[in-house]
Amino acid sequence: MQIDGACHCGLVSFTAEVDPARVMVCHCTDCQILSGAPFRVVVTAPIESFVLRGKTKCYVKVAQSGNKRAQVFCPECATPLFATAPENATQVIIRLGCVTQRAQFVPAVQIWQHSSQPWLSELHRIPGSSEQQAFLAAPQVPSHQGSS
Numbered sequence: 001m002q003i004d005g006a007c008h009c010g011l012v013s014f015t016a017e018v019d020p021a022r023v024m025v026c027h028c029t030d031c032q033i034l035s036g037a038p039f040r041v042v043v044t045a046p047i048e049s050f051v052l053r054g055k056t057k058c059y060v061k062v063a064q065s066g067n068k069r070a071q072v073f074c075p076e077c078a079t080p081l082f083a084t085a086p087e088n089a090t091q092v093i094i095r096l097g098c099v100t101q102r103a104q105f106v107p108a109v110q111i112w113q114h115s116s117q118p119w120l121s122e123l124h125r126i127p128g129s130s131e132q133q134a135f136l137a138a139p140q141v142p143s144h145q146g147s148s
Contacts, residue, residue, distance in 0.1 A: 001017070001018055001019070001020055001101070001104075002015065002016075002017055003015065003016055003017075003018055003043075003045075003094075003099050003100065003101050004016075004099070004100050004101075005081075005094070005098040005099040005100055006098060006100075007054075007073075007074035007076070007077050007079035007081060007098060008074070008077040008079045008098075009074060009076050009077035009079075011054050011055075011074055011075075011076045011077070012052070012053065012054035012055070012056055012074045012079075012081060013052075013053045013054060014050060014051060014052045014053065014081065014082075014094075015050075015051045016045035016049050016050045016051070016092065016094060017045060017046070017049035018043045018044065018045045018049075018094070019043075019044075020043075020104070020105055020106075021108050022043055022044045022108065023041065023042070023043045023096065023105045023106065023107045023108055024041070024042055024043070024044075024107060024108065024109050024110070024111055025039050025040075025041050025107045025109070025110040025111070026039060026040050026041075026042060026110075026111050026112055027039045027110060027111065027112045027113050027114075027115045027116040027117075028111070028112035028115050029112075029115050030061060030063070031112075032115070032117075034061075034071055034080060035080060035095075035097075038116075038117040038120060039110075039116070039117075039120070040080075040095065041095075041096040041097070041102075041105075041107060042083075042093045042094060042095060042096060043093075043094050043096055043099070043105060044091050044092070044093055044094070045091060045092050045094055046090070046091055047084070047089050047090055047091055047092060050082075050092045050094075054074075055075060056072045056073065056074065056075065056081065057072070057073055057074070057075040058070045058071060058072045058073070058086075059071045059073075060086050067085075068085065068086050068087075069083050069084070069085065069086075070083060070084050070085070070086040071083050072084065079095075079097075079098055080095045080097075080098070081094070081095055081098055082094045082095060083095075
């Protein structure tokens with residue numbers, strides 16, 4: 001499937017050919033920290049199908065395995081875009097959040113589940129709202145700070 005995507009500010013964009021069956025949810029602590037979320041959803045693409053437009057920045061992370069992974073993001077808005085091997089790359093691991101067609105993808109597998117946040121299995125029980133206003137209008141939860 002042909003996809004396209006861009007960073008939040010639009011400075012960097014890309015296209016790629018992906019297999020929708022290769023969508024993963026990653027619960028590793030690196031993905032949690034680097035995404036600022038409890039997990040990250042990604043899809044892989046062969047490097048030869050990936051076309052990048054715009055300048056990016058990259059941070060090379062060394063995994064517990066010793067493998068190096070370039071974490072690529074927009075230098076202006078810091079949107080995480082993809083990861084790849086810093087040398088001799090054969091694929092890119094695209095961050096699904098910046099893919100235009102993201103709603104069409106359903107994860108096929110979850111990895112690093114031992115790092116999964118324990119409350120994720122109860123997420124369906126937590127009240128929700130279609131917009132932020134409902135949360136802002138809700139009564140404030142009392143603070144658990146001690147009084148002086």
